[in-house]
Amino acid sequence: MPPRRARPSETKYYDPSDSEDIPFAPPPPPKKPRKVNPDGRKPGRRPKVPYLDAEMKVAIKAVLKASELCQSVFKALVTEETLTKKDKSPVTVADFGAQAIVNALLSSSFPEDPIVGEEDSKDLHADHSMRDRVLELVNSVQESPMTADQMTKFIDLGNYAGGAEGRFWTLDPIDGTKGFLRGEQFAVCLALVNNGKVELGVIGCPNLPVDLSKPEGERGCLFIATRGYGAFTRSFASETLTKIKTTNVKNANETVFCESVEAGHTSQSESAQIAQMLHISGDSVRMDSQCKYGVVARGDAGIYLRLPVSDTYEEKIWDHAGGMLIVQEAGGIVTDIDGKPLDFSVGRTLKSNKGVVATSKAIHEEVLNAVRTVLKRPFPSESGGSEEDEDEAEDAEDAEEAEESGSQSV
Ligand SMILES: Nc1ncnc2c1ncn2[C@@H]1O[C@H](COP(=O)(O)OS(=O)(=O)O)[C@@H](OP(=O)(O)O)[C@H]1O
Numbered sequence: 001m002p003p004r005r006a007r008p009s010e011t012k013y014y015d016p017s018d019s020e021d022i023p024f025a026p027p028p029p030p031k032k033p034r035k036v037n038p039d040g041r042k043p044g045r046r047p048k049v050p051y052l053d054a055e056m057k058v059a060i061k062a063v064l065k066a067s068e069l070c071q072s073v074f075k076a077l078v079t080e081e082t083l084t085k086k087d088k089s090p091v092t093v094a095d096f097g098a099q100a101i102v103n104a105l106l107s108s109s110f111p112e113d114p115i116v117g118e119e120d121s122k123d124l125h126a127d128h129s130m131r132d133r134v135l136e137l138v139n140s141v142q143e144s145p146m147t148a149d150q151m152t153k154f155i156d157l158g159n160y161a162g163g164a165e166g167r168f169w170t171l172d173p174i175d176g177t178k179g180f181l182r183g184e185q186f187a188v189c190l191a192l193v194n195n196g197k198v199e200l201g202v203i204g205c206p207n208l209p210v211d212l213s214k215p216e217g218e219r220g221c222l223f224i225a226t227r228g229y230g231a232f233t234r235s236f237a238s239e240t241l242t243k244i245k246t247t248n249v250k251n252a253n254e255t256v257f258c259e260s261v262e263a264g265h266t267s268q269s270e271s272a273q274i275a276q277m278l279h280i281s282g283d284s285v286r287m288d289s290q291c292k293y294g295v296v297a298r299g300d301a302g303i304y305l306r307l308p309v310s311d312t313y314e315e316k317i318w319d320h321a322g323g324m325l326i327v328q329e330a331g332g333i334v335t336d337i338d339g340k341p342l343d344f345s346v347g348r349t350l351k352s353n354k355g356v357v358a359t360s361k362a363i364h365e366e367v368l369n370a371v372r373t374v375l376k377r378p379f380p381s382e383s384g385g386s387e388e389d390e391d392e393a394e395d396a397e398d399a400e401e402a403e404e405s406g407s408q409s410v
């Protein structure tokens, strides 16, 4: 017979003064309020209207125009002679020109939005011949020509300090300047950050093969993502968007990893030790710029490692914002070398983070543990995660829910 339930009159209520022996459990702490986006949406939930549609169209146009300018600078100015003399003036011209073009387009469409850009016009004020070369190039791709004064003002719109509040754009007009000069990989990188979260990323990679296995084939790829909507790619030549996914390998040794060409930007010796620990036998793919995030997002490589070479260097937000979102939206995970999410809310740099570990989802823990072992970083304590980890877990949960409910095409 099931035990008889106590009638209300028989119910004993606990009085802490009755006995010392009965442990008194305090009520659980109130649950943190769920975060919501400015439009009232929970993170990862799709709004009913196309999300950031206007921003995405402008960002794509700006990145394509700036890429066009960079390509014409390369054709006109990068010669055997500039290469042997290690003359950086072509990249300077293209850097300023690309920033002027992108900022001009952003400010005409979204005049309220500040911009965190890599360049400022200080050097151009001191060198009028350089300024005039930049102006000529900018006006060759502009619908309505601008004056030198307007151009330097557009460049300097990129002086914003960033931070945790409100929305701003972040721009790297040429990421991978050394790759640009070598005629290899570089990228025009634009992202929109809102209240410290990256909401939109558009990366243009003019020299990246559309199909990495056909290096002689078509080149020029765009990578596009908005938070909660997945990641897409298209070629420069066609507007057709293709959804991209990171590789679905279960073990790190089934994939390849990529890293910077420059040993001054990532510790290549430590990444070789990590690869050995993970039993990855192939060579790393060395590539300049945020193209690395693109190749991880579309599954050509499973891992992108950026391992600090200096204790003091702070990664710049424009070197990672768009790329991080594109990998995350393609199903990957991006953290720093301690497993912390990249924090875009603390200014122009990622001063709360060290390095980058970007991988497909299933292998992130395996790779991160190898990174921690080789770099002698602490493993997380058994006592549980920080508030930041909880936030991130909540976001991941919402993103998964969003993923399950199907993806809307852009
Ligand atoms: N010490 C150090 N550590 C890490 N990163 C650094 C460092 N110094 C510079 N930079 C930044 O690296 C950006 C180039 O990115 P990559 O290293 O991925 O490309 S490259 O292979 O070096 O070209 C490069 O961006 P660009 O200047 O736009 O090319 C720099 O912002």
Ligand SMILES: [Mg+2]
Residues within 6 Å of the ligand: 172, 174, 175, 176, 318, 319
């Ligand atoms: Mg850069």
